[in-house]
Amino acid sequence: MTVAVDASRDTLRDTSEDTFRDPAGALYFDGACVFRSVRPAFAAATEAFLNSALAQQWIEQGKLVATQIETRHADGSLKLQHRRIHFPSYPWEWSPAQWIAAGRLTLELCEQALGSGLILKDATPLNVLFDGAQPVFVDVLSFDPLDAGNPIWLAYGQFVRTFLLPLAAHKYLGWPLAGALERRDGYEPADLYPYLPVMRRATSPLRSLVTIPYLLEGKTKGTAPTKRPKLPPEVAVALLRRTLHNLRRALDQLAPSPRVSRWSHYTTTASHYSAADNEQKAAFVERALAEARPRSLLDVGGNTGHYSRIAVAAGASVVALDTDVQATAKNWQTANAKKEPILPLIADIARPTPAVGWRNRESRGLLDRSTGAFDTVLMLGVIHHLLLVDQVPLPAIFDLVRQLTTRWALIEWVPATDSQFVQLCRGRQELYGHLDEKQFLATAEAHFQISDHARLPNGRSLWLFERHTPPEASAP
Amino acid sequence: MQRACRLLLIVLGVFQVLVLFLAAEKPAYAYADPGSGLLLLQIASSTVAGALFILRARLRKLFRLDKSKASEVPDIQP
Numbered sequence: 001m002t003v004a005v006d007a008s009r010d011t012l013r014d015t016s017e018d019t020f021r022d023p024a025g026a027l028y029f030d031g032a033c034v035f036r037s038v039r040p041a042f043a044a045a046t047e048a049f050l051n052s053a054l055a056q057q058w059i060e061q062g063k064l065v066a067t068q069i070e071t072r073h074a075d076g077s078l079k080l081q082h083r084r085i086h087f088p089s090y091p092w093e094w095s096p097a098q099w100i101a102a103g104r105l106t107l108e109l110c111e112q113a114l115g116s117g118l119i120l121k122d123a124t125p126l127n128v129l130f131d132g133a134q135p136v137f138v139d140v141l142s143f144d145p146l147d148a149g150n151p152i153w154l155a156y157g158q159f160v161r162t163f164l165l166p167l168a169a170h171k172y173l174g175w176p177l178a179g180a181l182e183r184r185d186g187y188e189p190a191d192l193y194p195y196l197p198v199m200r201r202a203t204s205p206l207r208s209l210v211t212i213p214y215l216l217e218g219k220t221k222g223t224a225p226t227k228r229p230k231l232p233p234e235v236a237v238a239l240l241r242r243t244l245h246n247l248r249r250a251l252d253q254l255a256p257s258p259r260v261s262r263w264s265h266y267t268t269t270a271s272h273y274s275a276a277d278n279e280q281k282a283a284f285v286e287r288a289l290a291e292a293r294p295r296s297l298l299d300v301g302g303n304t305g306h307y308s309r310i311a312v313a314a315g316a317s318v319v320a321l322d323t324d325v326q327a328t329a330k331n332w333q334t335a336n337a338k339k340e341p342i343l344p345l346i347a348d349i350a351r352p353t354p355a356v357g358w359r360n361r362e363s364r365g366l367l368d369r370s371t372g373a374f375d376t377v378l379m380l381g382v383i384h385h386l387l388l389v390d391q392v393p394l395p396a397i398f399d400l401v402r403q404l405t406t407r408w409a410l411i412e413w414v415p416a417t418d419s420q421f422v423q424l425c426r427g428r429q430e431l432y433g434h435l436d437e438k439q440f441l442a443t444a445e446a447h448f449q450i451s452d453h454a455r456l457p458n459g460r461s462l463w464l465f466e467r468h469t470p471p472e473a474s475a476p
Numbered sequence: 477m478q479r480a481c482r483l484l485l486i487v488l489g490v491f492q493v494l495v496l497f498l499a500a501e502k503p504a505y506a507y508a509d510p511g512s513g514l515l516l517l518q519i520a521s522s523t524v525a526g527a528l529f530i531l532r533a534r535l536r537k538l539f540r541l542d543k544s545k546a547s548e549v550p551d552i553q554p
Contacts (some may be wrong), residue, residue, distance in 0.1 A: 057553070121508065123508070124508070152519060155510075156510070156511075156518050157509060157510045157511030157514035157515055157517070157518075158510075159508065160514050185509065188511075189514070208517060212513070212517050213512075213513030213514045215513070216512070216516045217512050217513035229519075232530075235526055235530060238529055239522045239525055242522075243521075243522065281480050399515045429547075
């Protein structure tokens with residue numbers, strides 16, 4: 001908020017807080033609960049916002065995270081409690097379509113906020129999480145009272161740097177969106193400019209997102225005006241709406257054209273599966289999940305989400321991981337359109353998303369977030385990739401599975417004679433050819449007992465394992 | 477002559493908005509880095525658009541195109 005610069009931010013900070021940049025307050029976790037502390041100078045405005053019809057409407061629509069005032073402290077500060085989102089995810093794990101959905105939500109809320117005399121003070125994808133496949137704005141302290149008469153949206157630059165330029169770099173230069181992991185504040189126009197072809201620099205949308213700002217930067221050498229302009233308030237609001245409208249148009253222009261990848265049509269093109277294999281596999285997964293009754297399931301190698309949807313039908317909330325951008329995008333689009341409780345993320349379980357940020361504590365790693373969060377892990381058509389491509393030994397794979405699930409694991413075993421196994425083995429039969437189902441089961445026994453299994457006509461087998469140890473405290 | 481008048485009105489509009497922009501009262505605090513080139517572009521683009529808004533509102537008022545909305549700023553929402 002712009003009313004005051006809180007000097008106490010640096011001196012009175014509680015070191016247990018997980019976020020620290022916002023002068024208005026900080027987010028922290030206590031067990032399974034998510035809290036936000038609000039500093040005294042910002043308490044009244046925050047409370048007024050949370051009680052406003054607009055915030056209540058957004059919460060009902062699922063656009064803003066449900067938040068209640070937990071405590072009003074004597075010093076004037078507030079403690080808020082947020083509804084916990086099933087699985088926190090980061091922009092570097094999202095498909096392009098998820099980035100665009102998060103950007104649209106940010107602009108939509110900012111636009112609607114103008115009507116209530118509010119404006120977003122920051123605009124980064126880190127303010128958005130996905131609840132299932134639906135984007136939810138989670139930073140309730142981002143809404144500032146509108147500075148009447150000021151037509152400049154101070155978060156404009158941040159929106160361009162953190163939403164539009166990564167999307168532009170992805171669409172036109174093929175830079176992965178996962179690069180956002182290394183760029184907390186996105187890309188500067190100067191980061192993209194040298195790599196863009198002349199025509200791209202000269203045309204919309206990059207002319208105004210990259211070229212002109214880049215040339216202006218060169219002229220001003222950072223001496224940008226820091227004064228507040230004053231216009232008639234209605235003109236200022238009209239200009240802000242115009243700015244948001246232009247950003248929305250640029251966002252739409254940066255949606256990548258759909259591409260076919262190796263995995264995006266896998267379920268219909270996999271030749272090592274006959275119709276009978278597929279049918280029996282789906283029937284077993286249904287049966288096993290009816291037994292496991294999962295509440296929270298991690299689908300490793302989820303592809304376009306065929307089996308995630310069977311898990312949803314069995315009552316689970318699903319996080320589906322896949323390394324393929326196109327397959328994940330397709331899965332998310334379906335889940336988003338049907339409002340299914342599936343969160344598709346781009347992630348490699350063999351190289352899990354690391355913890356990043358200040359002291360590696362700002363954004364949690366994938367395994368840290370996953371531990372204890374799932375009662376069931378689904379690993380269909382994955383184990384031979386971990387064994388042969390990532391060269392991870394079987395006992396290490398089962399150690400990980402045990403860490404990921406509090407109770408059940410449904411794993412497909414792929415024998416050494418399988419066409420995919422042979423293809424991935426690529427002449428390394430001496431190293432891996434001896435791996436068989438017997439060894440697979442013997443290794444599993446260290447942590448799991450067999451609860452059910454099925455054999456498919458193509459030689460593969462499916463196993464429902466249950467952990468030896470009693471289930472831990474139920475997943476959040 | 478009419479074209480010259482129109483041009484003069486536009487120039488005056490731009491000048492007025494520019495003056496308003498420069499006649500700032502107090503420093504703005506930004507929590508998010510507003511950038512330099514991106515901020516300047518936004519200011520430039522808003523200045524031109526602001527001038528056009530004011531101009532359009534004035535012309536409407538002048539010609540009383542729409543009496544009920546003569547004092548309002550036109551809504552530019554898509």
